[in-house]
Amino acid sequence: MNRLDLLCKNGFLTKIDLFFARFIGDISEIGNPDLLLAAALASGAAGKKHVCLSLDSLAGKSFFDKQTGKCLATCPDLSPWRVTLFQSLAVGAPGERRPLILDHENRLYLFRYWNYEKIISDSIWRRIRAVGFGSDPDRLAEAVQGIFPSGAWADLDQKNGAIMAAQRAFCVISGGPGTGKTFAAASIMGLLLAMSENKKMDVCLCAPTGKAAARLSESVKKAKEALPFPRHIKDAIPEEASTIHRLLRPIRGNSRFYYNKNRKLPADLIIVDEASMLDVAMAATFFQAAPDHARIVMMGDKDQLSSVEAGSVLGDICAAGNAAAASIQDGSVSPGLASPDLDSNSPALDLANHLIILKKSHRFTGESGVGRLCAALNAGDAAGALARMADPASPETSWKEIETPARLFVELSDIISDRLSNHGLFDFNRGDPLEALARLNRFRILCAVRNGPFGVMEINRFVRNALARNGLIEPVGDFYRGKPIMITKNDYELGLFNGDTGIVMDDGGLGKNGLCAWFPDLDGTARPIPLSALPDHEAVYAMTAHKSQGSEFDEALLILPNRDSPILTRELLYTGATRAVKRISIWGCLPIFKTALGRKVERMSGLRDSLSDGERVDSKTP
Numbered sequence: 030m031n032r033l034d035l036l037c038k039n040g041f042l043t044k045i046d047l048f049f050a051r052f053i054g055d056i057s058e059i060g061n062p063d064l065l066l067a068a069a070l071a072s073g074a075a076g077k078k079h080v081c082l083s084l085d086s087l088a089g090k091s092f093f094d095k096q097t098g099k100c101l102a103t104c105p106d107l108s109p110w111r112v113t114l115f116q117s118l119a120v121g122a123p124g125e126r127r128p129l130i131l132d133h134e135n136r137l138y139l140f141r142y143w144n145y146e147k148i149i150s151d152s153i154w155r156r157i158r159a160v161g162f163g164s165d166p167d168r169l170a171e172a173v174q175g176i177f178p179s180g181a182w183a184d185l186d187q188k189n190g191a192i193m194a195a196q197r198a199f200c201v202i203s204g205g206p207g208t209g210k211t212f213a214a215a216s217i218m219g220l221l222l223a224m225s226e227n228k229k230m231d232v233c234l235c236a237p238t239g240k241a242a243a244r245l246s247e248s249v250k251k252a253k254e255a256l257p258f259p260r261h262i263k264d265a266i267p268e269e270a271s272t273i274h275r276l277l278r279p280i281r282g283n284s285r286f287y288y289n290k291n292r293k294l295p296a297d298l299i300i301v302d303e304a305s306m307l308d309v310a311m312a313a314t315f316f317q318a319a320p321d322h323a324r325i326v327m328m329g330d331k332d333q334l335s336s337v338e339a340g341s342v343l344g345d346i347c348a349a350g351n352a353a354a355a356s357i358q359d360g361s362v363s364p365g366l367a368s369p370d371l372d373s374n375s376p377a378l379d380l381a382n383h384l385i386i387l388k389k390s391h392r393f394t395g396e397s398g399v400g401r402l403c404a405a406l407n408a409g410d411a412a413g414a415l416a417r418m419a420d421p422a423s424p425e426t427s428w429k430e431i432e433t434p435a436r437l438f439v440e441l442s443d444i445i446s447d448r449l450s451n452h453g454l455f456d457f458n459r460g461d462p463l464e465a466l467a468r469l470n471r472f473r474i475l476c477a478v479r480n481g482p483f484g485v486m487e488i489n490r491f492v493r494n495a496l497a498r499n500g501l502i503e504p505v506g507d508f509y510r511g512k513p514i515m516i517t518k519n520d521y522e523l524g525l526f527n528g529d530t531g532i533v534m535d536d537g538g539l540g541k542n543g544l545c546a547w548f549p550d551l552d553g554t555a556r557p558i559p560l561s562a563l564p565d566h567e568a569v570y571a572m573t574a575h576k577s578q579g580s581e582f583d584e585a586l587l588i589l590p591n592r593d594s595p596i597l598t599r600e601l602l603y604t605g606a607t608r609a610v611k612r613i614s615i616w617g618c619l620p621i622f623k624t625a626l627g628r629k630v631e632r633m634s635g636l637r638d639s640l641s642d643g644e645r646v647d648s649k650t651p
Contacts, residue, residue, distance in 0.1 A: 032062070032102040033069055039101060041092050046072040053128060057117040063105050064117050070104075071129060071137045078339045080146055080309055080634035081136040084110060107135060123147075136635050142339065145313035149342065150639040152316035156199035156325065157383060169195055172223040176258050177216075190385045191216035194326050195224065200383045201304075203331045203347055205403070206581070206607045207392025210328045211248035212255070214300050217326060218266045219258045221298060233299045234270035237311065237336070239519050239526015241303040241579045245270040273301070273311060275521060277318055286314065293320035303579055304329035309340030309634070332407050333607075334575055334600045334630070341632045349640035350380035380640055392610060398423030399606070399613055406603045411623045418615065431616040432591055434482035438491055440616065444586065445495050448472060455492070455570075456501055457532050458511030462547035462555035465532045469513050471583040474571035475605045477597055477625075483590035485571050492570035508533050508544055508560050515569035515576070523558060528576055530569055531558070574605035585609040589617030589625065597625035 033050060036042045050069035054060050067084070074082040088107035091100050104110065114120040114131055121127030123143065130143040138146075173192065187209050190202045194217040204210050218232060234249065236242040246268050253266045276294070278287035288294045299319055301307070304327040307315075319325055327343065335341040393400025398417060405413035418428035431437050448454035454472045457465045474492070478484045496502045502511045512533040516525045529548060536545035536557055545557040574587065587605040589597065602625055606613050615622070 033065060035094075035101045036069070036092055039092070039095055041101075042069050042073050043076060045076065046070075053117075053119045056128070057119045059113075059117055061113050061117070063110060063113045064119070066102065066104065067110065067114055067137060068119070068129060071139060074633065075139055075142060075339060078335075078337075079632050080142045080340050080636070081138045083633050084131075084135040084137055111135070132635060134635065134638065136633070138635075142309065145309045145340075146634060146636050146639070148313040149309065149316055150636060152319070153199055153346070153380075153640060155321065156197075157380060159198040159321075168224055169220075172220055176219055176223045176262060186385060186387045186389065187213045187216060190387065191220050193383070193385060194324060195220050197324070197383050199325050200385070201327045201343070201346055201350075202385050202387065203329060203343070204387030205330055205332070205390060205407075207390045208387035209389075209391055210387060211245065211302070212252045213387065214245075214302070214326065214328060215249050215252035215256055215266060217300070218249075218298065219253070219256060219262050221324075222262050222265050230297045231295050232267050233276055233294065233296045234267060234302070235273045235276045235299065236270060236302040236579075237273055237306040238303070238528055238579070239272050239516075240528030241306065242270040242272050243526065243529070244579055245302040270302070272519065272526070273307075273315055274519075277314065286318065288318040289314075290317040292318075294318050294323070296320060296323045298324045298326070300326045300328065302328050304343040305331060305333045305341075306336050306578060307340075307342050308336035308338035309342055309636075310338060311336075312340070312342045330607075332600065332603055333578060334598075334604045335632060337575070339632070340634060340636075341630065342636065344632075345634055345636040346380075346640060347384060349637045350384040398425040399609055399611070402426045402613065403603060403606050406599065406606055406626065409599050409626055409629070411626045414626070415619075415622075425612045427614045428622075429614065429616045430619060431588070432618050434591075437483065437588070437616070441488070441491060442495060445492060446499075449499065449501070455496055456511070457513055458502065458534060462532060462534055462557075463549075465511075465534060466530075466547065466549050466555060469530060469532060470581070473577070473580075473582040473585050473608070475574045475577055475585055475587045475608065476571055477574060477587075477589050477601055477605075478594065479573055481590060483588055485573055488571040488588065489568045493568065510534060510544065513569045514546060514563075514566045515572060516564055516566050518565035520564040523562060523564070525558065525564055528579070533560070574601050574608075577608045578604060580608055581610055582608055583610055584612040585614075587613065587615045589615070589621055591618050591621065593621055593624055595628075597621065598628045598630050599626050600630050602626060 033042065033047055037044060037047055046069040049072040050065040053068040054065050057064060070087065071082040084107060087104045088110060089104060091103040093100055105113070111131065114129070119127060120129045120131055123130055123132050126140065128140055130138040130140055132138070169192070190213040194200045202210055202213050222230060234245055236245050249266070249270070250268045253263050280287060296319070327346070329343050331344050331347040335344060390400055402414055402417045405417055415428060417423055418426045429440065431440060445455060449456060454468055457469060459465065474488060476483065476485045476488060480486060493502070493504055497504050502509055510533060514531055514533065516529040517527055519526045525548065531546045531548035533544055533546050536543060545559055546563055547555045547557055550556045585605065585608045587602070606615070
């Protein structure tokens, strides 16, 4: 058995990685084992959601059998490894069209990922360097004064974000939950509409997922009514948002889109919400389709979990601009300061001047226990987080040591009984559909993993059986009264999207079988969907923290497994905790909690460097 097969048998590689390595060997003029090892590891890196493989981190490293400790393979030293790779026709330098690309920083890419990264970097730098792009300073100042009366801005960062977006072809607005990102988006649209002098402005609102798009629509509708705009400006601000996929119009039967690098989106302003969910492939597709004249505003929480697929686009952009240190202060961006006639020495050509961090939370007060806990988790401060959860003066946060499945289910039984008797939660078959949906969002169990005794599948089963024992449900068949469900596949015809939640209840005489699923609608009502028409879905007494992104619950319970896993990270803890508005409880083993808090998501890519440098050695586009 050769070393690649041994690495696969021990879990370092997958069969897909082996097939790719053999393909590289077949098309290469050399069959050097070190070439095949690099190809397999590059494929493996992509499978682990990295954009590239760092040869620096692997050169000279050995892989050992997990049972016997025997050495399975050792990577060559860096210099001879580079020489070997470049001897193959399968490996090229940046700008060449080869299956593998090796850059000057010793990053080895699958070609498509190198190309995705280059498309994103080139597009952003093109917009940053858009000399003459922007607005007349006097008109901008007039518009600000005209639609924002004195004292209208409760948050200076929101004001600066709106003004910055009016002066830039590209900007990023990042902030935690409740910091007013959507409020800033509505402000941007209002300001640009006021400056447009009644000219038509095409605005696209979008997000990576259907649930995030629906929440963006709902939030913009509320935000624009709360802003002190004249009625004609409010009426002109669009409310409808779509997924990025739908915006680009996928072509049935293949992976291409109607809007692409050759046919651009009809847009003057594109606002992308929940950009932390944007993977490198989708980001590249989006940037290619965006017209050069359009402003792009990306919004999201840079500290949340990254995309499900490869890359960490928003995190890389913010890191490149040193966003935390470059948060624009009062006076650094104001009407008339940044001239549209930017020269090469203008600070606007620095990516940091296209980023703003919203720091003031409008969800949590300065004394909020939930807010302080989230801040400690985000900082990786285990001692501070545990002290906060143990503080009697902070009853809205708590920690419970759970080491075994048996203990977990005892505690779950207690919390189900308590929430039923004291709050009526879990009783989703009472009242009208709107009341049931409101109860569904008051409390949610969040899990770090999907499988195993601490995972979503097992906890959903346990809660269902506990409610049946209490006589609240009769779980016979796939559907029963009071079953909460979560959509797992987008259905554009029905307007249901991955992550949407609903309740199975009486259909009110609308159907023939007595039951239907009810989902919240944008107009504040509940709409019925026939059970036979539902897209793929599952029960949702519990959900993963990853699936919870973009959601809010009055109270959340985050359950950690009793075994470590690479999926347990600081970002997961922070994302789970920030779903709670009023109360958050975390259950788990103390060593696992501390390990997870000390582990940050690290996704290898070159995007941060290419955005920091402003220039790429690999300047050619294949």
